[in-house]
Amino acid sequence: MENYDVIVIGQGYAGLTAAGLAVDRGLRTATFEARCMGGLILNINELNPVPEGASHSGSELSSDLLMSNMDKGVVSVSEEVSGVERREDGLWLVKTQGEIYAAPNVIVASGARLRKLGIPGSRSACALGIRQQGNDRDARGHPTGTCRAT
Ligand SMILES: Cc1cc2nc3c(=O)[nH]c(=O)nc-3n(C[C@H](O)[C@H](O)[C@H](O)COP(=O)(O)OP(=O)(O)OC[C@H]3O[C@@H](n4cnc5c(N)ncnc54)[C@H](O)[C@@H]3O)c2cc1C
Numbered sequence: 001m002e003n004y005d006v007i008v009i010g011q012g013y014a015g016l017t018a019a020g021l022a023v024d025r026g027l028r029t030a031t032f033e034a035r036c037m038g039g040l041i042l043n044i045n046e047l048n049p050v051p052e053g054a055s056h057s058g059s060e061l062s063s064d065l066l067m068s069n070m071d072k073g074v075v076s077v078s079e080e081v082s083g084v085e086r087r088e089d090g091l092w093l094v095k096t097q098g099e100i101y102a103a104p105n106v107i108v109a110s111g112a113r114l115r116k117l118g119i120p121g122s123r124s125a126c127a128l129g130i131r132q133q134g135n136d137r138d139a140r141g142h143p144t145g146t147c148r149a150t
Helices: 012-026 039-041 060-073 123-128
Strands: 006-009 029-032 075-076 082-085 091-093 099-103 105-108 131-134 145-147
Touching: 006 012, 006 091, 012 029, 012 039, 012 060, 012 105, 029 123, 060 075, 075 145, 099 123
Parallel strands: 006 029, 006 105, 029 075
Antiparallel strands: 082 091, 091 099, 131 145
């Protein structure tokens, strides 16, 4: 079982930023990513706003963050986290398909998933750059994601 001070689930903008802040404080940090490093910002060509001193492109921004984290010693694990459990002594066990990792601190930065509009004409609307964003639900479980024109 591998041990870290901080485990971050998700290598989107939030996870990469959190991992950078943790390692800057001298904490042994690992990030886990199930799909593509960068998450949602990967597909954004022109960020608005642009974080101070950063690249305008989402893919460049995320790869800059990842490289900087790796230079500082953040361990990048390309595995999906399938479960998180707290042991009696307070340590968190983070499970992937083949391994268990442990840390006293876990940051969940697993983001959101884009959902299809699911209404007539949504396919052609998508081609025009109109798509549904987010995966929120109201108290009755109905989708409340917003439409976004890109
Ligand atoms: C079309 C579009 C344009 C946008 N434009 C802008 C903009 O211009 N400016 C702006 O500020 N914001 C913009 N946003 C919003 C911005 O992209 C998001 O707010 C931001 O990327 C969210 O980052 P995140 O790290 O929280 O989540 P995500 O980017 O969703 O990252 C989460 C990561 O966690 C991973 N993950 C999830 N579950 C697991 C698991 N079990 N194990 C391992 N990994 C896991 C996912 O694969 C993903 O890579 C835009 C969004 C969209 C869709």
